[in-house]
Amino acid sequence: MTVSIPEERRVKIESQLDIVSARQAVRELAARVGFQTSEITIIATAVSEIARNIVEYAQRGEIVVRIAREPRRRGIVVVAADQGPGIPDVARAMQDGFSTGNSLGLGLPGARRMMDEFSIVSAVGKGTTVTMKKWVV
C-alpha cells in the first residue's frame, strides 16, 4: 500500500498556537519539494510573520500551503487569508517600520523580502489575503 503525503496543507489560524502548526506544515512541504535547510527556515519565518499578523489583527484566518510544480520550476505557494479589518493603506503597511499595532512593523515587508513572489489584497471591513511563493533554485 502506498501512502502519499498530500502536497497541500490547510491550517486554520485561530490562536497563537496555530502559528506553530502553520510553520510545521510549510516546513514539511518545503522539505518535500527540495528546499535547503536555510531556505526552509526562511520560508517558515515568513509564514510565522504572516500567521502572527492574522492572530494579532484578524483573530482568525486560514493558511494554505501547497507545492507548486511547473514545467520549469517547482516551489511552495502560501496563501494566507482572513476576514479581518483589512489594511487601509497597504503601501504604507509595506514600508519597514510602519506599524499600527505593537509589532515592529516588519511582518509584511519582511515576509516580502524573504519570498520570491509576494502579493497582498486587502479591503477595509472585508479582510486580507497574502500570497507568497518561493522557488527552488
Add this chain to the structure above:
Amino acid sequence: MHTPIVKQGKILIATLAPDPSDRELLELRERLADQVGLHRSRGVIVDVTALDVIDSYSVRMLRGLAHTTRLRGAETVIVGIQPEVAMAMVHLGVTLESISTGLDLEDGLDELDRLFGVRAR
C-alpha cells in the same frame, strides 16, 4: 510547560524548549524578574538553541525579557541562535539591538564577564 531555569552563582540560565508559546515566554519573563530578586542575580543567559524560527514577535519578547531583567539589575545574553535562524533574522530585518548575544552557554558566560564583570562566583 515550564522553561527550566538553572542558577549558577550570580547567573541564571534559562533554556527554551522548541516552539515556546506566548504564555510560556511571558511567564519566563516574570519568573526571571522574580528570581533575579530572589537570588540577587547579576546575569541571565537565555539559551534559544531549540528555536528553529525567531520572528519579529519572538524578538520583541526577548527584548522585553532583557529589558525587564535589566531593570532588576541583571544583564541578559541570548545564546544559541542557530546559523539558519541567524540568516533568516537578517533577511527579515530584525535586530536584537542593544541585547548581547553569544554563540553558546560558554560564550554567554564569557560575555557576561567581559561586558559586565558578572561572574558565576
